[in-house]
Amino acid sequence: MKRDSKLNRRTLLTASGVMIASPALLLAQSAPRPQADTDLQRNASSFITHEWQDHFDQLGRGIIIADTNTMVLQHWTTDGAMRIYPTSVPMTDDLTRRGYTEVTEKRENPGWGPTPEMRERDPTLPAYVQGGDPRNPLGTRALYLSWQYYRIHGTQDTRKIGRRSSSGCIGLYNEQIEEVYERAPVGTQVKLI
Template sequence: MSTLNRRLFIGAAAALVASPHVAAAAVRNNISSFRTMDWRDHFDSLDKGAIVADTTSRALHFWSGDGSIYRLYPTSVPISEELTRLGYTRVIKKVEGPTWTPTPSMRERDPSLPAVIPAGPKNPLGTHALYLSWQYYRIHGTHDTRKIGRRSSDGCIGLYNQMIAELYGLVEVGTQVRLV
């Protein structure tokens, strides 16, 4: 992604904090500037759809199974290389209003974490979650808009709640996913 495209992308993402609908439109209106990926570089077919989460550019690319829909979303990514798992996986479950449970490694680092956080404004998974075939890994929303565009997760890919809600509606269980 060129420096200019990165600035436009980050600017649109930052604008989301002030006006989610305006920023989402800005990202979509400039999609040709950001579309530096082709699903064929990662998958043999679209099958039920495809997601490529690019941890370097902090962007999630989605293509529908019939290829008629393409979306690009700004994301948060894992806070460290050790927490980043790269490779191929699939969406195995979709949950609206997910419950968050800390992973064993989170609990080891911070034993004071609550056992569970139910759906609601304090839930780290936001309003929607796409569960991946890798245990503990999700593509999910966040209520903390400061996290998007940053290294801020424990391995998951985070999106603004408005954007994960849109993606949730587009994604089918079985959608192939690649983290690069």
């Protein structure tokens, strides 16, 4: 009998604690979120994906949509498989070109020479950097677009990804541009938005 009374007291104390704590738990759920949670929610909500059908009539040889606002590149292959990659984008709106283009050429370890406008902004830039050189801003692969001087390419400087840091191109981590390079043939449709 004595054992039952201990069990009942324990049950009573536990139940009382739950009843006392319940209003606090309800208030905690309705309280404003801390700043860190708000930042996380804002970052996740800024990750907007697009449907290729909203921009193109058919998949053709594949589709790349690079969103310069959310810094995301989406790539669809001919079978409809889609992958998403974080990117770097142009530093300013006047360096950003938007619209339709296509992949016209692909190069492994491309060489790089600054555009005349880049040399004007920074005369200390080298005239040319060989492919494979760690100073080469095009990284390990480049997809050349029908627009002169515009490319989707890798980068040796991984700090640039997720930032406005290019002079007009779309940059990806080297590992990721290598994936896109393998899956995107010449003729892949591209839209920068």
